[in-house]
Amino acid sequence: MPEDPKTTENQQNVVSVITEMERILDTPPDLAPAILRGDTRLTRRWRHGALHDALPAMSGHVVMTYYSQPQDITWQIGRQRTVATTRPGTITLIPECAEGRWDISGGIEVSHVYLTPERLQSCADPLTDGKPVELLGRVGFDDPTSARILELLAREAATEDASSRLFVEQALDLLCTQLIRGHSTFQTLAPLAPRRGLADWQVRRVTNYMRDNLADEIGLNELAAIAGLSRYHFCTAFRLATGQTPHEWLTRERMERARAMLAVSNTPITDVALSVGYSTPSAFTAAFRRVTGQTPTEFRRQL
Structure with a gap:
């Protein structure tokens, strides 16, 4: 045969x-x-x-x-x-x-x-x-x-x-x-029954990944894959588990890192922006002002 x-x-x-x-x-x-x-x-x-x-x-x-x-x-x-x-x-x-x-x-x-x-x-x-x-x-x-x-x-x-x-x-x-x-x-x-949120290990894995890769572009698809969920279910489950959307959480992590860098070094603002995932100083400044109410320069000046 x-x-x-x-x-x-x-x-x-x-x-x-x-x-x-x-x-x-x-x-x-x-x-x-x-x-x-x-x-x-x-x-x-x-x-x-x-x-x-x-x-x-x-x-x-x-x-x-x-x-x-x-x-x-x-x-x-x-x-x-x-x-x-x-x-x-x-x-x-x-x-x-x-x-x-x-x-x-x-x-x-x-x-x-x-x-x-x-x-x-x-x-x-x-x-x-x-x-x-x-x-x-x-x-x-x-x-x-x-x-x-x-x-x-x-x-x-x-x-x-x-x-x-x-x-x-x-x-x-x-x-x-x-x-x-x-x-x-x-x-x-074939979605399973809706979840009320992420398990603790899923939150840790996703947020640790965010924290370890702040300088990179981080998309919803890769975060959802880390949690083992579809993109749609991940967004809902993350918000239920943390009270924030993935984007809000990631932005907060980036701003905390930026504040720390601005406070302890003379690193140029352009380099700080790149280190926390913003490709241009203007995008970083706009995001920083939304979160803190100040520009990076104003924040550094008052220290």
Whole structure:
């Protein structure tokens, strides 16, 4: 029987993903030999060293979890920079076609799943009536459920008997379901019951991200992705949790940083503006006056 052209294409795409991972890592992934349903591939647990390299857009999804001591990790796409810490119980998710530069400060122990869009969509179809879902990028994201499933898959990757294969296929479906529910556009397609606000960990994660990236452009889509919500639900939930819109909170953080810089240094106002995310002194001055009732120059003069 001739081989299905789609299967051949999927296998080539998975090989391409694995090849790119081998290229940027000092130690290649410890790949299990079995080719699973939907051309999914697993790795066993393995260690690689620090990483400072760019990963081009790929034609499949990469999901990973961590087993060793925490390490700082950064994913940068253009001016958008996501900073986190790898540790057990967290996952990193690189969606299909995602790209960017990766920086990992030291060696880590990991396991990966290389997941084709077809395998993910086959699990999404019953939930979305066939509407396509897209995964969200994640870096060092707290998800003990997905991390535990990935750990089980890595353990079973070392076994090749029939019972292990059955276990792996079912565990992969569970992983796909968890990714769809918590790390995809599924909530936009099929919203859950309205939330009264964000959980404490969501508020901390979003506001810490704002504080760490004040010099950058920060959009609602990336903040919503950090909280694991659609843009619409995130705006409402953030306001219910904090009493402010995301824009109001971000502006307040920027003005607090600006006041501190103006008070303790002779840094030019233009440089202060750039440091808190304003591309021009006039935009910064207007925002500063709205919040404080003074221009930056007036504020500095009265100190």
